[in-house]
Amino acid sequence: MVKPESNPPLSRRERLKREREARILNAAATVFSEKGFHQATIREIADLADVADGTIYNYFADKFDLLIGLLSRLAEVDRLQEELTQAQQKGAQAFFETAFRQRLNRIMQAEKILQALLPEVLVNRELRQRFYQQYVSRLTSLLEQYLQQRIEQGHIRPVHVPLTVRIIQSVLIGLLFVRILGDEPLGSQWEKVPQVLTTLLFDGLNPREEEDDRPGLVADA
Amino acid sequence: MVKPESNPPLSRRERLKREREARILNAAATVFSEKGFHQATIREIADLADVADGTIYNYFADKFDLLIGLLSRLAEVDRLQEELTQAQQKGAQAFFETAFRQRLNRIMQAEKILQALLPEVLVNRELRQRFYQQYVSRLTSLLEQYLQQRIEQGHIRPVHVPLTVRIIQSVLIGLLFVRILGDEPLGSQWEKVPQVLTTLLFDGLNPREEEDDRPGLVADA
Amino acid sequence: MVKPESNPPLSRRERLKREREARILNAAATVFSEKGFHQATIREIADLADVADGTIYNYFADKFDLLIGLLSRLAEVDRLQEELTQAQQKGAQAFFETAFRQRLNRIMQAEKILQALLPEVLVNRELRQRFYQQYVSRLTSLLEQYLQQRIEQGHIRPVHVPLTVRIIQSVLIGLLFVRILGDEPLGSQWEKVPQVLTTLLFDGLNPREEEDDRPGLVADA
Amino acid sequence: MVKPESNPPLSRRERLKREREARILNAAATVFSEKGFHQATIREIADLADVADGTIYNYFADKFDLLIGLLSRLAEVDRLQEELTQAQQKGAQAFFETAFRQRLNRIMQAEKILQALLPEVLVNRELRQRFYQQYVSRLTSLLEQYLQQRIEQGHIRPVHVPLTVRIIQSVLIGLLFVRILGDEPLGSQWEKVPQVLTTLLFDGLNPREEEDDRPGLVADA
DNA sequence: TATGAATGAGGGTTCATTCAT
DNA sequence: TATGAATGAACCCTCATTCAT
Structure with a gap:
């Protein structure tokens, strides 16, 4: 019923990736909700997610794409x-x-x-x-x-x-x-x-x- | 419609001022509603209100104050x-x-x-x-x-x-x-x-x- | 013979503008020729021209437009x-x-x-x-x-x-x-x-x- | 055409290395000539050469060294x-x-x-x-x-x-x-x-x- | 008081380079 | 040795605000 996504042999690399993406989205939600999208800076989100600025762009095309990511989630x-x-x-x-x-x-x-x-x-x-x-x-x-x-x-x-x-x-x-x-x-x-x-x-x-x-x-x- | 405030005769100067302020607020409402506060630029509002950028600052303390102005109105x-x-x-x-x-x-x-x-x-x-x-x-x-x-x-x-x-x-x-x-x-x-x-x-x-x-x-x- | 451009009643404002544009182009020529277009930074050109970074963008659409400006000159x-x-x-x-x-x-x-x-x-x-x-x-x-x-x-x-x-x-x-x-x-x-x-x-x-x-x-x- | 350097038998490993280096240089020449050195990205060259970004750095010290490589060739x-x-x-x-x-x-x-x-x-x-x-x-x-x-x-x-x-x-x-x-x-x-x-x-x-x-x-x- | 050019801080984004795997 | 994700310095450009005229 609930697509069990039961292909668990995720490689360590893959798990790290997912976890990072989640951390970034969480950080984005926090910062956006506190300051608003435009007041929020990528720097701040990156800091909160404990990644480098550039890393965010390995997961999301641009700042706006973080919103899309939140909506999807x-x-x-x-x-x-x-x-x-x-x-x-x-x-x-x-x-x-x-x-x-x-x-x-x-x-x-x-x-x-x-x-x-x-x-x-x-x-x-x-x-x-x-x-x-x-x-x-x-x-x-x-x-x-x-x-x-x-x-x-x-x-x-x-x-x-x-x-x-x-x-x-x-x-x-x-x-x-x-x-x-x-x-x-x-x-x-x-x-x-x-x-x-x-x-x-x-x-x-x-x-x-x-x-x-x-x-x-x-x-x- | 109900404008009970119309007590003083209002000098020509004063009328012009009010009219200008109204034009600016109208322009702000239009641009803000279309693009959002942060996407909107003072330039665009000034253009639409047919005044110079700097003039807006004679009526409103800063960009945010335009929102306060809209709320007041x-x-x-x-x-x-x-x-x-x-x-x-x-x-x-x-x-x-x-x-x-x-x-x-x-x-x-x-x-x-x-x-x-x-x-x-x-x-x-x-x-x-x-x-x-x-x-x-x-x-x-x-x-x-x-x-x-x-x-x-x-x-x-x-x-x-x-x-x-x-x-x-x-x-x-x-x-x-x-x-x-x-x-x-x-x-x-x-x-x-x-x-x-x-x-x-x-x-x-x-x-x-x-x-x-x-x-x-x-x-x- | 050589179009004398003899409309000299240029306002002070206008003269300043031309002079500024010339300074910017000179600075651009210098910095570009020394470092190359891509190595050159707007900051450096602005400094050399003794204007603020943003001022350059009142005269030229973008960095590339400085090259067009040089070519025109x-x-x-x-x-x-x-x-x-x-x-x-x-x-x-x-x-x-x-x-x-x-x-x-x-x-x-x-x-x-x-x-x-x-x-x-x-x-x-x-x-x-x-x-x-x-x-x-x-x-x-x-x-x-x-x-x-x-x-x-x-x-x-x-x-x-x-x-x-x-x-x-x-x-x-x-x-x-x-x-x-x-x-x-x-x-x-x-x-x-x-x-x-x-x-x-x-x-x-x-x-x-x-x-x-x-x-x-x-x-x- | 005239390849008089063909003295040593060259191990398979060595041949692969040379071939890779040649592919990288070819790719660099193509991308540089099309976009210019600064517009070209290591990523693009790596893609065209069919190697990973990092691999290029096993053959060339840095991006500039690719130019030196081209000049040498x-x-x-x-x-x-x-x-x-x-x-x-x-x-x-x-x-x-x-x-x-x-x-x-x-x-x-x-x-x-x-x-x-x-x-x-x-x-x-x-x-x-x-x-x-x-x-x-x-x-x-x-x-x-x-x-x-x-x-x-x-x-x-x-x-x-x-x-x-x-x-x-x-x-x-x-x-x-x-x-x-x-x-x-x-x-x-x-x-x-x-x-x-x-x-x-x-x-x-x-x-x-x-x-x-x-x-x-x-x-x- | 109106103007609009000058200012310069700020930020999104790119990308060469590194390095753990 | 090859990989490719992470890094973060660097930079172009925008635009709210100021201020000389």
């Missing part, structure tokens, strides 16, 4: 489809809560990389397109299919599928954004977000007959 | 409080739909400026804090107050107010983000978003007894 | 046609002696520039073509016309005009080359060359009845 | 003295025509190497001196001796021997130069040059009583 590690497929066996609401939790976890894990990428994504056409295709539209497609299906099954109200999916996508990205902005409640209560979000999405703000007493719905901080 | 023109106060006279759902429409309209009007600012907001601590305070947290506060009130009045289900408000904020910012990414449905159906979003927020995805037949809920594109 | 200052036209009023042999003297003088005056240009001329296609057109082929054409005419008039033996002219051209360039190589006799007896060359070219090596007693034909060094 | 292969000695048995004019033909043939054969060397010869003091000694002055000396002798024998008019010889040398180098410049007539009629040059050198441009009808003296292209 982002997409590569992500098990988006598999995760979502598993979650589909649950009910609709549980599916969304699971999906949100997965996505928000991923975002948190990859926060540094995302913080390195996002600013340039907004600015660079090529990166923007790659990011949209490799990162955004994949989730969009899956959600559209899922939502459509569930609507047809009557498990979900008939809504404007494309826009609803965009709205859901936007929440996720927006949450990352506001989190990066340093918003305190989001920073400290990130784990609660999936549930609040799911409840909101399913039950809405409208008051119901039956009072809802589940914990976590009211701020306790 | 963003906040300055915005009638956030007044608009929301007006909307509060409506019912809760109508309030949100109005508020969303206002916000999304503002976002669209100021898209160029926002596209110029956002990348640097993610990268520059000072700008980030200013942006958060002048642009994000103002809405957050107002929404928190409003939501709290309505919950106490029983018009809205008791929800986790801080996170709910962050989620709402995130939708707005995220929508802008996905729009900038070039997402087609968002680009072409931007006007429908407020209603879809409001319905989603209030009624949720859960199916109800009574079928919902209001127009615009199902994609027709 | 070479062609610009040269009064090739006028000089030759004057010389045409003399007899054939006197014409050539005059022409050789003019050319060899020019070469000596411009030796630094030529030494800066030649190596790159051999290496860079664009410069090669420009050099050939602006510097070499102009003389070639004039000589071809002149030789053809004189042959038709019977003042010169019928020879293979194109090759003969190339041979003459080659002597001039070759003499410069051997001079640059540091050849001593050429360095110290450069002024004798035109006469020796002319005699050789007209009378040849074949011995004649009448012994030739003109001075300068036998080495006295 | 140039001098080594050249049978200057033997060829000229043979030619001396002819009459003076035949001698020169033979000598010119030999030299111009050599130049053509070695054009690539010369084109690789000349630019750096003009720029690098050490290479310049070596080139002058190993390539230029050897011919100069031989010609000076020969010319002096013939003059004393009365077969050649008494001319300024040192300068005359320099002029002859200069023609050869200059012809190579103009050829490299891409001059068309020289490129296509290179074989005619020795004869035209010899006639010019011996008979001069002065018209004679007897009309000269030998072929090849008038351009037919």
